[in-house]
Amino acid sequence: MKAEFDVIVIGAGHAGLTAAICAAEEGASVCVLEVAPRNLRGGNSRHTRNLRAMHEEPMHSLDGQYGYEEYWQDLIRVTGGQTDEPLARLTIQRSEDSIDWLKQHGVAFQPPLSGTLHLGRTNAFFLGGGKALMNALFQAAEDLGIHVMYETEDVSLKFEAGQFRSASFTRAAVSQHKESCQVEGRAIVVAAGGFEANLEWLAEAWGDAVLNFLVRGTPYNRGDILKQLLDAGAEKVGDVRQCHAVAIDGRAPKFDGGICSRIDCVPLGIVVNQAGERFYDEGEDFWPKRYAIWGRLVAEQNNQVAYTIIDDKAQGLFMPPVFPAVQSDSIEGLAQTLGLPPSQLCQTVEGFNQAVASGEFNHQDLDGCRTEGLAINKSHWARTIDQPPYRAYLLRPGITFTYLGVRVDERAMVQFENHHDSNVFAAGEIMAGNVLGEGYLAGIGMTIGSVFGRIAGKEAATLAVG
């Protein structure tokens, strides 16, 4: 199959479809190449739930006010200043329109949540989550006559002097035959995500420990397009060594475990490694502010596993996990079931219990209930672990996204070494490292996808159809 389009979009996640829709609305003919089959389409956007948006007034889906300056300060705080300031400021400014744009394209939001993450003021929640969002955008794309091709494999982009010419790929045809295809485009938007599902690539930088990581999202984000862009001379942002990994339930599926795999009880108990020893302050801060560093902490332990242990007092104080806890009436029994050295685990728990200072426990506040005199103290929510049944959950690092990407300018245009103008634009995770050089702010990935998706789609269409 051979075809020509004004704009080619690689990747049918939130950023890619946003770009495709904007390009089509500018009058361009658009073709979207999606590697996943139809029922697994949408990249990591399928697993998302909300978008962080600036707003000066309360909206249907957002409480109170979240102004430009506060957003900016939040971003500076989490990235430690590792951000391209003009692009970051642009992202924040245009985040205000994101909600309306999505609503106009059929996406429904739910009223502000007052749940555990306290995000009702800063983040708008998609009704039904990311897959509902993606279904709505696919419907909008269909209504605009956008051509979406699924199961496009081995996509190979052809560049000449920093200019995109065509994309060759294969796709499943009838009776398991693979059809060779080539599409030519006047401009391209790459929105193919990061490379977090390509653990072999990560292992080059991290070592083999990373092979024990779980991938929280789609298995299709393998970074093939990112590699081709870098090989073609695109400037890179971010570090290949950096990824966002959180501590999740170690029994989650290797890929696509999504939100379900979270374990929220770490601050309510202790965490030990395979030697049965504690290795970090479990009560340093609220869990939503700490789960990301626990990914790295668990990654540093033997075999990249750890165990969070709570007693019966903690039951009902955290979000119910998807897998049942390992349970026992004694610490020794728990150690045996988990395969940990029983004497060491008993010693750890006893030592911890003796170090607990008195205080008034309140899991909704930084309560100052702490241990004293341990090599590694727990700063908050420290209560003795002495009320059976005892419960344990296995923890592993779960990788969410990678930071390495291509550098873009304010038109979302990919910057190639030695070439000023290009017909290559980027949106979403593949360029998120421009704004988010380090750290994470809940919902900002979707904001970057929305803002740069709209910019990339419009710029690509303008270039293609004038």
Next chain:
Amino acid sequence: MQLVETSPQHEEGARIMTICNACRYCEGHCAVFPAMEKHLTFDASTIEYLANLCHQCGACFQHCQYAEPHEFAVNVPDTFAAVRTSSYVNHIWPGMARPLVRHGRTFSFVSALLATTAFSIGVYLEHGGQVFSRSHDSFYEVIPHGVMAGTFSLLGVAVLLVWTMSLVRFWRILGLPSAFFIDRQTYVRALKSMLTLENLGGGHGKGCYQHGERASQIKRWFHHLTMYGFLLCFAATSLGTVYHYVLQFPAPYDWLTGPKLLGTLGGVSLLFGSAGLYWSRRQTTPEIDTEDHGMGVSLIVLLFATSLSGLALPLLKDSSWLVVALCLHLGIVVAMFTCFAWGKFMHGMYRAVALIKSEHDELP
């Protein structure tokens, strides 16, 4: 005392609810998910409750990141529909009626056939064979009012008894306090949910997902036509009874009288509603088109046949088919009554109790 025995359907329900309770992305869609969030574990009674609260709108299935081909294979509407069917079978009173529920299509067909035959034989024995080839001014010339009223009063009382016994059982399974101790506001809110089918709105009010990825109001509208059509027919009959006994004004009535107007309007509404619901069922996304022992289609067909034959009767007044049509109509109505007691009609009852519990639990 354990009121519900745990079945494989309950276990699947509990497995899925454990996943949903860890995810919670669907909490804005309907009443099921906020109700689920009040639990950490899911015993059979809780699954019965949640399953009967589910209106099969399909939103959570279309929007599920854990639906097949994901290994979690979450499908709430399908799982809950299977649980509901087992509720209808297991909680029926008396227990020996279970086989009737389990063979919905046959039961409905046979009861319609038997009742029609019985009416025909009765008419034959009373009037002889010639009665079938004549037209009549009043139905009561063929079958006396006393016989009709007696038959359906008796059936009505039987249906009320079955409803009461089944509902009391379900009420207890859901752990609700005595009906007299429940706040009036709770009933008002639950009634509003029933009358508006709010839970078929998808959470955004744009409708349900029975037919695929795009929300649609069509099932809701067809259900409204059916339900309100049925209520109008019921009102027509009740008014007719008042005319007959209180006002001493027996049928037949003119077109511009209360019973006739209500009955015609209700009958037409029921006709289109049930035909629409049949069409809607046929279009259901295969993944959420759950086997229900033919209970659903039986009720729809009986409602359609009742309204069609009922509307046809006045038009056949001067025809020689009148007596056959009358016997057939009455036979179908008898079958519909059996379906009220031991068929899909119960879904409204169980769902009403589940909605009352959901509103009751929302109170501080």
